[in-house]
Amino acid sequence: MAEHAMLQLEARPQRGRRAKALRSRTKVRRTRAAVVGATVGLLIDILARHGLQVARSQTEAENLARLVADVIADGPRTQTELVDAVRRTFDLDAIALLRPTETGWQTEQAAGSLPVTRNSCAPSLPNCA
Incomplete structure (x- = not known):
């Protein structure tokens, strides 16, 4: 029975190490997922802002073209x-x-x-x- 008790004591530290390693890997995975999520969110925000800038530029170009057309049509x-x-x-x-x-x-x-x-x-x- 003493041998059996000794085997159990030796087995417990291994389970503890495995559990600790598993918790450590889980933390790394969660951290990695958080970093990836934040990076994707930042990229989406940048692309959305770029899309708004493009839309505004197109609108300004259309307005300028309309203004020029009005000047040409109405005369000086x-x-x-x-x-x-x-x-x-x-x-x-x-x-x-x-x-x-x-x-x-x-x-x-x-x-x-x-x-x-x-x-x-403009400086130029x-x-x-």
């Missing part, structure tokens, strides 16, 4: 009407038509609820200050 418009039409087409708070001068930019025409107080343009444009 005043600067005020053109600037206001561009502002409404692109849903802007304010817009200004600028002309380069020796010292910077001069506002030719402006439209919108907010006054244009700062000249900003000449006289951009």
